[in-house]
Amino acid sequence: MEPGLDTKQRDIPGAATLSVDNIGGIDETEVTFHHGVTVLSGRNATNRTSLLQAIMAALGSEQASLKADADEGQAVLEFGDETYRRTLERRGGTIVTDGDPYLDDPELADLFAFLLETNEARQAVARGDDLRELIMRPVDTNAIKAEIEQYEQQKRELDERLSELDDLENRLPDLEAKRTRLTDEIESLQADLEEAREELEETNVDVEQRREEESELEEKLAELRDTRSELETVRDRIETERESIEALEDERDEVEARLESLSSGDETEVSRLEAEIDTLQAEKAELSQEISQLQSTIQFNEQLLDEQESVLPDVATEDDDGPVTDQLLADSESVTCWTCGSSVPRDQIETTIEQLRSVRQERIEERSEISSELDERRETLSEINENKTEYRQTQRRLDSIDDELDRRQDRLDDLTDDREALTDEIDDLETTIDDLETDDYSGVLDQHKEVNQLEFELERKEREREEIDDEIDEIEQRLDDRSNLQERREDVTDELTDLRTRIDQIEADAVEGFNEHMENLLEVLGYDNLDRIWIDRTRREVREGRRKVERSSFDLKIVRSTDDGAAYEDTIGHLSESEREVTGLVFALAGYLVHDVYETVPFMLLDSLEAIDAERIAKVVEYFESYVPYLVVALLDEDAQAVDVEHEVVSDI
Known part of the structure; x- marks a missing residue:
């Protein structure tokens, strides 16, 4: 984030009024804060820290104490058109909080906005704790992982559907070729049938006494054609059932193998x-x-x-060394x-x-x-x-x-019986037709048989072509949906990429923010022989549950230089108290910015800065003021006088 980003231009009220009763060491007080810097100026034991605790209480933090001689207290914050109230009550030796504070969850603010002496971010730097764990604590990594798994499942399903469409598209050329071949065969059969019918019509057998036999023969031939057509249909259905049974048996083997690898649970x-x-x-x-x-x-x-x-009163002068x-x-x-x-x-x-x-x-x-x-x-x-x-x-x-196999096997048995019955019926019809044939009429009968056979074959081919047409139409309709599936897959892939990089991006932003602000402040503060402080982000293998995974680690690096200009690496333990405090504050600021805490709570509180000299405190305050809508700082009188930025002063608490 660039220095000077004006987060205070957001829709945040221009003033906030805090009323306090029995918080910390405060009996009763009321203070109004305005945008920018407010300095709580005074000597020690003037309730500056107590006022900061009261602000924290009204904002939602649990890190506030009730006045030792009181049974109840409260902090009320009037912020714009809203009023936020927090009460503290002593019950059975413990302090119970209630009310309607500004924040529902104060975790982010406790870590990166309420920077009192005991603030965990400041202490973590001073102790050399795991900074990565602290910066990532507010991030629900388990929820992100669960969301990643859901999107991965969606992507797998979309990939399977797209792969299926690819297979279907690859089938189209074969189906279209088969349709073309059938069309040619149908046209040839139609021509042959037309020719056979013309030959039959041209044949004139004028034998009156045969008309009755001809009528019976034509009836038997028609019946034979219909029976053959029905037999062909039954054979097709038998083949379909057998293919279905084979597919089900293969699937059954796969499911049984899968079942053996699973457990019903202990x-x-x-x-x-x-x-x-x-x-x-x-x-x-x-x-x-x-x-x-x-x-x-x-x-x-x-x-x-x-x-x-x-605090020594003014009655003690330089010469007063008496009782x-x-x-x-x-x-x-x-x-x-x-x-x-x-x-x-x-x-x-x-x-x-x-x-x-x-x-x-x-x-x-x-x-x-x-x-x-x-x-x-x-x-x-x-x-x-x-x-x-x-x-x-x-x-x-x-x-x-198993149920489906039983049903299909029953249908297959019934169809087999139907096929045998139809075969017997065709044999009987052919015998009857042979008996009806005579030498004089045999040519006509042969022509009838040829016409019937051609009609039957033509009908079968046309039915087969219709099935292929239907299959091609279905494939083309499904292929029309491919662009939508591809768009959905791209969206899911983009979301997966965002989720997979979200944790990494937060870590990278935190490290980049810390390093940038640390470099800027060190240049402004001018510590002797302290060249650079930065976080080096590395990868380490750690145990997570029963698995070993790679996880980022934030290593704090320090480089100093000797009087003759030679650089050497140092440790956090060798930093002066002032340098450690500044480093802890910068780390908290990096967390404040990377988690957009200013969008959650527009306050930042600073306390216990005495280890830093007055001139450097003023520069730290000026630097932080650029990023925080409301910056409230507790300072000793002499430190407060060094603050150059435009600010309000509260000295009577």
């Missing part, structure tokens, strides 16, 4: 997997709840430190608990916070492992269920084939 195994899935889901839910509680506890203790951090200063320094080493009033050493609280963070990270890793196990169990269960379904469908198809 219900015990299914029950075991379902029980394991239920158990793992329950464990994952418990871990998620524990992680959320740990996060709330961490934030509470951090807020406790922020709200009671000692008052000593007393202030002594007080700064301890913190008074809001809930019980006892005094606790500051370093003890800080140690506890670090321990809680470590435990939270362990729980996150445990949850990730359980998620992998869940995916594996679900995949196995899905395979079993699919196998069972296919087994039942295959068994039903086998039963259907």
